[in-house]
Amino acid sequence: MRGAEPLRIDGKYLLVAVILTLCVGCTGHPAAPKENDLLRMQAGNGKSSKKVIFILVDSLMHRSIDLGIKQKKLPTFQYLIDHGQYYNDLVSSFPTMSVTIDSTLLTGTHPDEHRIPGLIWLSSKEGKMINYGTGPAEIMKQGVGPVLRDALFHLNENHLSPGVETIFERLHRAGITSGSINGLIYRGKVPHALSFPRWIAGAASLPAEHRVKGPDFLAFGAFSNPFEGRTNLTDRLTKRFGFNNDYAVEAVTELIRSDKLPDFLFVYMPDMDRTIHRRGPSDLEGVQSVDRQLGALLQAFGSKEKALEKSVIVVAGDSGMSQLLPAAEQPVVDLTAILDEYSVLAPGQPAGAGAEIALAVNETMAYVYKLSAGDSLRDIAGRLNEEARIDFTAWKEDGWIQVMQAGADGRSFRYHPGGGYKDRYGQKWTVEGDAAALDVRLNEREPSLAYGNYPDALRRLFGALHSHEGEYLVVAAKEGYELSGQSSPTHKGGGGHGAMNRTESLVPLLIGGTKEKPSSMRIVDLKDYVLKLLLP
Known part of the structure; x- marks a missing residue:
């Protein structure tokens, strides 16, 4: 059997390939969802009728955008720049690793407050290394089950500090609906179920179903697909169980077309990270693909113009990448x-x-x-x-x-x-x-x-x-x-990140549909910016 491509959540490895080697011949599918998130999608009590869609693109860099614009290869980015705001100096979190950055973005706090130190760190409380998914060899030695449980359950339930409030929790408190598509940090107030195929649950010692709390709408690959039985999303095993850009864009498009957008929607697009790690930060293929996907998302409103009339679109990178030597x-x-x-x-x-x-x-x-x-x-x-x-x-x-x-x-x-x-x-x-x-x-x-x-x-x-x-x-x-x-x-x-230098720390930010400007060019301050757009 040929090895499957590793599943990436948070832009990092979660080894489906390893699980497959343990489960050759096993079958089964995720259980049908036990809630209907779409029934909860109605306007809240915000100050604006415009929805806010925040799209976080893993490893999106301003130099890729600038080069693609210069070569006239990025029409969607060009439109957002021409009709909105474009910044190339948004300061990321540190370490510049996706799980820490996402925690900073969605809580509006630094790691000393939200308590997610990196993709891998040592917990003195648990007496073990916490690994949310680094690489094949390390995960095999750490244990596939512990890595998956830390990434899928403990990250939100135990590791993310209860002393900080996610944007989903804050909006719920204000009676404003929110949603997350493939965001690894999803903690909210609404009950959901993550469901796993029998062969994954058995191999990794996971339950067939695990109850979590998230925003009103939670799409988490094939493990929480509110569109199951309604429309087919790209969530097959060969497509990393839905942890890919196509799934994310298809889910947003379905919400737009069915008039079910929550007031705030967080969308995570992971695919560029894999491309740049392999080919290095000068590669343009990944950003061109993202441009096409963003174009399809905007067209779901009827046109790019209507997209910015009806919503605020925020597109941001999470970290840059340095070119590693051969x-x-x-x-x-x-x-x-x-x-x-x-x-x-x-x-x-x-x-x-x-x-x-x-x-x-x-x-x-x-x-x-x-x-x-x-x-x-x-x-x-x-x-x-x-x-x-x-x-x-x-x-x-x-x-x-x-x-x-x-x-x-x-x-x-x-x-x-x-x-x-x-x-x-x-x-x-x-x-x-x-x-x-x-x-x-x-x-x-x-x-x-x-x-x-x-x-x-x-x-x-x-x-x-x-x-x-x-x-x-x-x-x-x-x-x-x-x-x-x-x-x-x-x-x-290829490309690498994690450190604190400008190359790995400064990312692009594009905003369309509002003239409201962020008070500061730091990822840690964007939660307050979004709340300013939504709260009365």
């Missing part, structure tokens, strides 16, 4: 080799298994955990910073965040919130040492600070270093390189 130029930085004097927690092992350190590699950034090593975080950082392909390391120490640039003559500084230096977002900081280590420029006269290659660097790094419990470092690779652990996936010659 294999011959050694783009992969093996952290286990650099830290070879320490015993490293193996994938699937509990945190108390006697290892001295643990590695959670999120492509071009990583968390390095001190479990029982006698050395301090500063000592471990010193070892890492001897590697020329590493950009910087950072850690918490005595109430400060310490930052050390890699290299023999690497700069270092420390900072904490509060103090005399104000940044462009109104945030205040105390800074000591050489802030040029993160390309932060201090103005003593104002006093103020400005960011260079690392947008909103101090707040985003603070968020990552306070996103979960434990003693750990943040490590970032230089552009062109990616990090690896014992079995993390690599993308030599």
Whole structure:
């Protein structure tokens, strides 16, 4: 049997291929849905009759849009730019990994508040590595069942902080309808059922059905398809069970044509991430495909003009990608080799298994955990910073965040919130040492600070270093390189993200159908922008 293409949710791997190897010859289909989301779709009590459709395109980059526009290959993007707002400097979350970014976008908070640190991270509470779907080898060692349960259930029910409110929860409180199509962060107030085929449930030790709470309308691939029996969406096994762009656009189109759009609809389109990881960020095929799909979505209203008359259309990227060097130029930085004097927690092992350190590699950034090593975080950082392909390391120490640039003559500084230096977002900081280590420029006269290659660097790094419990470092690779652990996936010659540099942090934002402008160009502030459009 030929291997199936891995299913990607959140733009990352969830290995259907692995499950298939365990279940050759098994059959079965998802159970019929036990609720009818479409009956709930009626206008709420918002201040505008216009619906808001927020389309998050995984790995959409402004340079791809600009190049495609220049070559006259993107008519839909061109229309949105000509008849709306276009920004090329929206600051993403950090780490620049989809699950963390989505959490930031939909809660309006940084990781220190929403508590989703990355695609993979170590939970001291659970005593194990949490993996929402990295790569084949790592998932096999971690266990397909635990990875799927963490991604499909625990992410929303346990890991996403109950102390933050998602946009779906906020709109429900206001009596305004909302929906999500393939968003991995979907927590809301309305009961739904995720249903799984017998062969998946058996292989991964999942229940045949699992009750969750989401927005009024929840489409989650084949596992929650409100259109089952009404229309055929692209949710076959060979199409990654509906976790693809075609499914998302078909679902939105059906809602538009049946006049069932909720007041707010979040749509996740994952396909570009796979293309760019393989071919690198200069590839235009993915953005051309997205352009055609967005065009079909707008035409479902009758025309592009009618689409912007009847709705506000927001299209955003989640993270950029750096071009990784080809294999011959050694783009992969093996952290286990650099830290070879320490015993490293193996994938699937509990945190108390006697290892001295643990590695959670999120492509071009990583968390390095001190479990029982006698050395301090500063000592471990010193070892890492001897590697020329590493950009910087950072850690918490005595109430400060310490930052050390890699290299023999690497700069270092420390900072904490509060103090005399104000940044462009109104945030205040105390800074000591050489802030040029993160390309932060201090103005003593104002006093103020400005960011260079690392947008909103101090707040985003603070968020990552306070996103979960434990003693750990943040490590970032230089552009062109990616990090690896014992079995993390690599993308030599392709694209990579995770780090905090401008290339991986600045994404495009397009808005049509309103003259209302965002107050700030940060993903963390877009929840408030959407609420401003919808709430009376």
